[in-house]
Amino acid sequence: MRGFLSGLDTLPLGAAFRELDGGRGKTPIWARRLHLQSTDVPARSSIVLHNMCQLETEGHAVPSLRPGSAREWFNAYRKALKRLLRDESQAVRTRAEVRHDFRQLRYVTATVAEEICSTVLRPQWAARLLPWKPEIESEPAPNGKEDVYDLAQAPVALHFSTYISYAVHQIQNLLWPLSLGFVLLTISLKSYSFQSPQLIGRFLILTLIVIGYFIWTCMSQIERNPILSRMTGTTAGELNKDFYVKLIGYGALPVLGVLASQFPSISNFLLSWVEPSLQAFR
DSSP states (O other), rough: HHHHHHHHHGGGEEEEEEOSOOOSOOOOGGOOOTTTTTTHHHHHHHHHHHHHHHHHHHEEEETTOTTTHHHHHHHHHHHHHHHTOOOSSOOOOHHHHHHHHHHHHHHHHHHHHHHHHIIIIIHHHHHHHHHOOOOOOOOOGGOOOOOOOHHHHHHHHHHHHHHHHHHHHHHHHHHHHHHHHHHHHHHHHHSSSSSEEEEEEEHHHHHHHHHHHHHHHHHHHHHOOHHHOOOOHHOOOOOOOHHHHHHHHHHHHHHHHHHHHHHHHHHHHHHHHHHHOOOOOO
């Protein structure tokens, strides 16, 4: 994932990534509740494709773009999006039908993104980034607006944003099981009287330090990544207050588990808080 994001950031496409699902503050992306079925990305993509159609109609296009291509992309995307958001008053759709419509929309998105890359972005990148090739300039849009080349990068960046959100969601799924699993390991080792409890305690502390180091390294790299920072609206290369708060929240349970296993006073204190709840369940 880090290599994939680094490759994207080396391209002009890296600057086209924008914040998704705004209004959530500066929460790290690995601590957010990602809505993978959200219509935020499809709605933005539809608007950008519509703007490309308007510029193409006004005669502002790139030489490598076949006339009418933007209109074809917009119509295909609008048709797939309309199928997903169609009125359910006539017949209630099943979950399988909705998932099928989402897969169809993602297929159309991938097809449109590939065609945009092959017909607009790659020729423009080759002309603008390679000094030994003649530069190809698209006709500027009126009133200082973005031209077709600038708009074409947005749907591709949004398409990659969906995949990146899915990958980050899988990292989220690994965080809480790792934290809770370490607590269960501590409880299981304390549930039986082993011959070397001090050695087991040292093993738990060492394991906690090693796991904490790798989690810190991974999460800090995610937070500092330029593309992920653009998707969350944070400053690239910096660790804000919310990052430390969320990271402490994930590591609080393992640390309490280790401390409770090493210091009986802490264990008794925690049991004094839990015991009333257990009595209530009885």
